[in-house]
Amino acid sequence: MFDLPTQIDLLHVSAVILLIATFGIVVRRGFSDLLHAYRYQTIILAGVVALIAFVTGIWELYIVSALTLGIKAIIIPKVLFYVTKKLDSPIKLEMNPYVSLRISVIVSALLVTMSYFTALQLPISSDDTISVFLPVSFSLFFIGLFIIISRRKALSQIVGLLTIENGLFLFAVVVTHGFSLIIEIGLMADILVGVIISSILLFRMSQTFDSIDIKNLESLRDD
Amino acid sequence: MSENLFIIYVIFIFFSIGATLGLFTRGQKYNTYFTYIPSAFASFLTIVLSLTVFSSENIHLTFFNIQHLFDFEIFIDGVAAFFLLIIGLISFAISIYSLSYSKKFDDKKNNSALGMLFNVFIISMILVVISNNVFFFLIFWELMSLTSFFLVIYEHENKDNLKSGMTYLVMTHLGTGFIFASFILMYTQTGNFSFDSFRDISIIPQYVKDIAFVLAFVGFGTKAGMVPLHTWLPKAHPSAPSNVSALMSAVMLKIAIYGMVRYLFDFNAVDSSPDYVWLGMGIIVVGSISALVGILYALVENDIKRALAFSSIENVGIIFIGLGLSVVFAAFHLQSLSVLAFIASMFHTLNHSIFKGLLFMTAGSIHYSTHTKNIEDLGGLIKKMPWTAVMFLVGSIAIIGLPPLNGFISEWLTLQSLLAVFQIPSNILQVSLAFAILVFALTIGLSGATFVRLFGITFLSKSRSTKAANAVEVPKFMLIGKAILASSCILLGILPFLGMNLIVSAFNLPYMPSSPFETISIANTVDSNFASLMMPGVLVILTSVFVGIFVFVRIIGCKTKTVKYGTWDCGFGNLSEKTQYTATSLAEPLRRIFGVFYKPHNEINADFYTKENLYLKKSIHVISTTRDIFDEKLYGKTISGSLFVLNKIRKIQSGKVNVYILYIMITLIALLLFVGFGAHE
């Protein structure tokens, strides 16, 4: 009888740590800072998955967690670091985002609240893991979306996209308790390829426009 | 029954043969024969089909089911058969005409496409008329619109044709949208796509039928060319090749009338509610305005085909007047008068198809020989193209409504229906309908002036340019096609009982004409004769008078000679073609009188020899224009207003990725909250 409350506590704690790590992404400016924050978040995510595996006793989730660690925490940041180094744009900081950093934090908090609120409305409340992590996954999703909206530089938006993917991944794991392994592997491969392509494009963009400010894409509007 | 089915199959097969053969024998010498002879034969069979339906019972078949929602049903009753007769007759004449006319396009690459589209166009019109199911009606209606669109832009080298084609496409789809909405409304009430269920009048509430009718009226009216939705007609009909213009003006407009007749008299029991008085008055108002506007623009138009297109708008207006009167009379339970007005309207439909087809074919012949459509360049063609001139003369006399041709009969009937309004028990309506008489009389007068101008400037007097001077008569197939319709004009004029019998048996009306020499009589309230007309008698009188005066002149006058000499030129000599009246000057007094409508604009630039003497002019340049107030005021304002609003909306497209994703996020949050609140209840 002493185990289960501790499990729930563990789950709660891990959820909170995950959220804090996500906030860590939101407040960073510099490119390498962003990538480091992302990496930490992913590591914690892998840990969360392992915890879920422990709690629910599904061994595939261990493999999933290991994969997450490997691909998302190591390979992808490496690729992005490589690209960032290659960029010869003079400013490697996120200057002047659309929504300033302090307000971003408040907005993120609001988004988390909204996610919790919405998740409470949904009639899926059977399982512990689900009730704890469902709102977290929603928050991750919306915060990632918010990052895409409020940043100017393309690299930040890629990070936001990855955050969204983390949120969706968590959602999938929590709701279905680790669907088939093959699909998981497929998803990972998908993400990897996506990131590689984005980084190539990022590189090309900086070469063409001499910056990776996406304001330049506006000139493609039909006017 | 089975032989009727057989005929339908054969018709369909022959049109398909015409279409595909035309496509495959491209470039060969007898290409046109392969395309148009099957279509002529199939049109003839259509006439046969409609006549058999008149004599026997209706054809009601279902071909195949698609899940009981979309049955391909055919229903050929008297109404459909009447319109099939119109389609068949006109297509028959035009197919023969096209045998020679399409040779004009021999040097174009896609000559075969004309034949194929021609056949598909006709078969789609036939299928629209015989469809009994909403789904298939709309499919074939759309097919009809699309093939006619392609035919309109057939000569796409001329950029104006492309623009008119686009206008036509937009407007016809606007109309189709309204028709679609109307049908969907009826569907939601009856739960069934078949027209049979629409005919069951008891289950649909009246206001729904009214709304559905108004929607259908707008939709079909756009296709028929009623004002103010008419602007596509004078652009589209002239741009198409002439045989297609004839088909579009003579037949396609009538398909829209078919839709309205179905809606008015088939789906609704018109005499069941007094609402219909206002619907009928609305139809009359729209019809009168269309008639007047159409003929006013036709009067000042120098392009033959555009003038004929405007004249089509006028005649459709007259048909609408008849239909509206029929509805109004029926709403007051004046059964016989309603029948009279309806016969007038349908007779005019038949007549207009015949003489408008004839006139467009003649315009095509003129274009074929002289390569110009501007009547200011023509003149003196009566000597170069005598038979074509006779055809155009017959068509003009018919369209003005002069005795003894068929136009007179239908206009006489419409006038009698208008004169009979004193039997309506409502004073306001009587006085307003008196205004309709005024407008109708004005249009008759104006159409007379228009066709005097068109025929006179084109065919009579001296040629105004070398193009006209070098014209030759057209090949004989074109003449045969026209002769078929011209003889129908004369026949229906002299023996109107043919037309009356057709209409009465088609629509099951309670009126019993029997013999060829039947008079059309109308009795008034004192039971004496209000009016009557016996056309064969008129013909007898005319011929006997002619014989009489001929003999008289022979007796009184002795042998006289006839000398040919120059026209009286006041002694100046050397009359050139420039001293003749031009088309613009012929219509100029009327243009000035109706100036409030035309807003004419005269710009005169004179070039002088010296500044001191302003009487000696080197040259004078006169530009004289009239404005199309519908295009400018109505459409121009609507378009600029919409563009203004749309430009404001365009700010949404900012080009920033962030903004787009913000839209997505907002939508998602909103959805989630919405679902959340919904689930909480």
Add this chain to the structure above:
Amino acid sequence: MSDFFMLEYGLGILQVILIISLSPLIVGIMRKTKAKSQKRIGSGIFQPYYDIIKLLRKDEIVSDQSSWIFRATPWINFVTTTSAAFFIPTFLVYSPFGVVGDILLVVGLFALGRFFTMLAGLDVASSFGGLGSSREMMISVLVEPALFMTIFVIALFYGGTNISTIVSSANDTSILIVPGILFALIAFFIIMMAETGKLPFDNPSTHLELTMIHESMILEYSGKSLALMEWSHAIKQMILFTLFVDIFFPWSFVEQISLVGISLGILVFIAKVSALASFTTFIETRVAKWRLFRVSDLIAMAISSSMIGVIFFFL
């Protein structure tokens, strides 16, 4: 009974012959009256007959620019106007051919004649013809609504467009009881002046291009054709006068057929029409020809007059 029918048709044809043969006489009377009121002696009242016979015997000159329409128009004009005369009662209260056509047919026949005349004007490739056709177009377009409104008023009051019906019911009523008919009278009088080409619409005795309408369309005609055109113009005028007299001053029609009655009827008819002709000429001498675009105002007055007549009916 077939004898009776034969008699009827015979009398009907007699009415037609009366109209045709008396029309030049009316023209003569009008010319004489005009001359007398202008203090001239003028030509005799039978002069138009001599003119027609003379013209029928003369050679014709035909323009080399013209076509068969030019040659056919005089015949068509004559045939249509004479056929229209079949439906007009003169001394009988009805016309035996009334079942064949009504007043709308008469208007249609006149329009047919006018159509061909306008075409003939254009056929000769001269400015005079075009001028005449253009002005005639304008006036006829404006006169049509007035004419139809007047017919509407008359049909309302007298119960039909069949001329026999109109005349017989007019015979039974008095003009004082139906005041609306007065307005129709005014409108019809104006229309009559327009259709027959009298001042202020058109001057029938001028040949200046400034003033002529009808004359310019028939300027090129000579010989037989001119005779027919002049005669048909006279017949049209006669028909309109007869209609006016029948509808608005219809008393003294014969009810039964007897020789005395018929002769009396014919004499009364000639007297009435002559009186109307003189009256018309008197009006003509009081006005000058109006400017062309002022004419439309006059016709508008005719339209409004008949509209008032319509409203009177519904009161």
